[in-house]
Amino acid sequence: xxxxxxxxxxxxxxxxxxxxxxxxxxxxxxxxxxxxxxxxxxxxxxxxxxxxxxxxxxxxxxxxxxxxxxxxxxxxxxxxxxxxxxxxxxxxxxxxxxxxxxxxxxxxxxxxxxxxxxxxxxxxxxxxxxxxxxxxxxxxxxxxxxxxxxxxxxxxxxxxxxxxxxxxxxxxxxxxxxxxxxxxxxxxxxxxxxxxxxxxxxxxxxxxxxxxxxxxxxxxxxxxxxxxxxxxxxxxxxxxxxxxxxxxxxxxxxxxxxxxxxxxxxxxx
Numbered sequence: 001x002x003x004x005x006x007x008x009x010x011x012x013x014x015x016x017x018x019x020x021x022x023x024x025x026x027x028x029x030x031x032x033x034x035x036x037x038x039x040x041x042x043x044x045x046x047x048x049x050x051x052x053x054x055x056x057x058x059x060x061x062x063x064x065x066x067x068x069x070x071x072x073x074x075x076x077x078x079x080x081x082x083x084x085x086x087x088x089x090x091x092x093x094x095x096x097x098x099x100x101x102x103x104x105x106x107x108x109x110x111x112x113x114x115x116x117x118x119x120x121x122x123x124x125x126x127x128x129x130x131x132x133x134x135x136x137x138x139x140x141x142x143x144x145x146x147x148x149x150x151x152x153x154x155x156x157x158x159x160x161x162x163x164x165x166x167x168x169x170x171x172x173x174x175x176x177x178x179x180x181x182x183x184x185x186x187x188x189x190x191x192x193x194x195x196x197x198x199x200x201x202x203x204x205x206x207x208x209x210x211x212x213x214x215x216x217x218x219x220x221x222x223x224x225x226x227x228x229x230x231x232x233x234x235x236x237x238x239x240x241x242x243x244x245x246x247x248x249x250x251x252x253x254x255x256x257x258x259x260x261x262x263x264x265x266x267x268x269x
């Protein structure tokens with residue numbers, strides 16, 4: 001490996017060791033105004049990649065939003081579905097944890113001030129949950145409940161993923177919108193995947209609630225290679241491998257056959 005490249009990787013990986021550097025993730029609903037028009041915005045933050053929709057309370061269909069967040073500043077766009085041209089934009093910033101203000105623009109026509117206030121109808125979740133308490137995430141949305149912001153989870157994922165931890169954070173930006181954790185065979189499980197592109201770019205996360213170890217099945221770009229990440233000082237339980245294999249088979253068995261071979265999952269067309 002090129003020495004300079006290796007050094008840069010080390011610097012980047014070490015910078016992720018501080019939990020406060022990892023941006024917040026959330027699913028929130030805001031109410032507010034564009035000028036005198038009342039609106040409702042559903043906004044999703046996946047490590048500073050924003051998506052969602054908004055609609056006027058008295059008329060109109062929901063309009064799809066996408067954009068980004070840098071520190072407290074946000075930028076959101078509405079695109080013309082046919083041409084891909086930006087037709088509306090929101091440029092603003094968080095002035096506190098629950099309020100966003102800025103300027104809305106209908107391209108080439110007018111600009112209006114907007115203010116958004118978070119609807120406080122959800123539970124505030126802590127960010128210091130220990131691995132031994134991860135059972136509490138059952139039936140919760142990973143983003144709203146701040147699962148990936150838990151220092152215990154970050155530490156465990158960094159240990160099993162190594163430098164791929166950085167790549168995995170990028171992967172999570174585009175993963176499905178509203179997953180919910182479940183408990184199956186005493187495993188806390190959830191599937192994170194990109195929509196509509198088959199079984200590549202898919203991961204399944206499992207926490208063994210018997211010993212609180214984290215296991216990750218991840219198909220990146222090559223569906224023929226199913227990568228399994230875990231603490232190699234542990235022996236992977238058969239129930240984890242079997243769950244990964246069964247889940248993949250259930251979703252993509254019409255394309256590939258997935259089977260457990262030793263401590264691996266093998267995919268065959």
